[in-house]
Amino acid sequence: MSHIDTASRDDDLPVVRRLAELAALVHATRGLHVRWSEGPQKDAARSSVDSESGLRLPGLSVNPLDAEAWWTRPLEDWLARQLSQYRHLAVDNPERIAWVLRGEHVGRGPDCEPLIADAEPVAILEPALLDEAARRYAAEFDAGRGPED
Numbered sequence: 001m002s003h004i005d006t007a008s009r010d011d012d013l014p015v016v017r018r019l020a021e022l023a024a025l026v027h028a029t030r031g032l033h034v035r036w037s038e039g040p041q042k043d044a045a046r047s048s049v050d051s052e053s054g055l056r057l058p059g060l061s062v063n064p065l066d067a068e069a070w071w072t073r074p075l076e077d078w079l080a081r082q083l084s085q086y087r088h089l090a091v092d093n094p095e096r097i098a099w100v101l102r103g104e105h106v107g108r109g110p111d112c113e114p115l116i117a118d119a120e121p122v123a124i125l126e127p128a129l130l131d132e133a134a135r136r137y138a139a140e141f142d143a144g145r146g147p148e149d
Contacts, residue, residue, distance in 0.1 A: 013040070014123040016100070019132050023075045025123065026065045031102045033062035033116055036086055038095050040121035047117070050110050059106045059115035077140050083130055084137035098125040 016022050026032055037043050037060075048061040063086060067078040083098065100123040103116035137143065 013099070013121055015126050016123045017126045017129055019076050019079060019129060019136065022065075022079055022100075022125070022129060025100070026075060026079065029102070029122070030066055032065040032100050032122060033102065033114065034065055034082060034086075034098055034100055034125070035060055035062045035116075035119075036096050036098055039097055039124075040099060040101070040119070043119065048109065048115070052110065057107075057109055057115050059103070059117040060101075060119055061109045061111075061113050062101065062116050064114060065100065073140075076136065080133040080136035081141060083125070083133040084143075087130060087134065098130060099123065100125065 016025065035043070043060055047059050048057045049055065050057060063082050065079060065082060067075055071078055087098075099121060101116065101119045101121050103119040105114055106117045107115045109115050
C-alpha cells in the first residue's frame with residue numbers, strides 16, 4: 001500500500017494514518033492483531049505477564065482486527081470498536097503505542113484475550129487514526145450499554 005508512510009518510531013515499520021488504510025490492510029492480510037505497548041522492539045524478546053497473578057503468559061496479549069463472521073456492519077466500525085476499547089492503555093502510559101502484528105495463536109489470557117507468540121510487527125498506528133476511530137466509535141455505537149439478553 002504505497003500511501004502508508006514508512007517513517008515510524010519503531011524499526012521503520014509502515015505508519016497507518018487513516019481508518020480506511022487500516023481496513024485495507026486487514027482485508028489484504030488476515031490474522032492481524034493490535035497491541036498496546038512500548039512497541040515491537042521492547043516486546044521482541046518477552047511475553048505478557050498477568051498483573052494479578054504475576055504469571056508469565058505464553059505470548060503477547062493482543063486484540064483481533066479481523067471481524068467475526070457474524071459482523072455485518074462495515075469493517076471500519078469493527079476496527080473503531082476494537083481500537084477504542086483499549087485506548088486507555090496509551091492514555092494511562094504515554095510511552096505505549098498501538099501497533100499491528102501477526103503471529104502464532106498460543107492461547108488466551110486471563111481476560112480471554114488472544115495470546116500471540118513469534119510476533120511479526122506489521123505497522124504502527126498513528127495517533128490521528130486512533131482519534132478518528134474514537135470519533136467513529138462515539139458516533140456509531142451506544143458505548144457503555146449493557147447486554148440485552
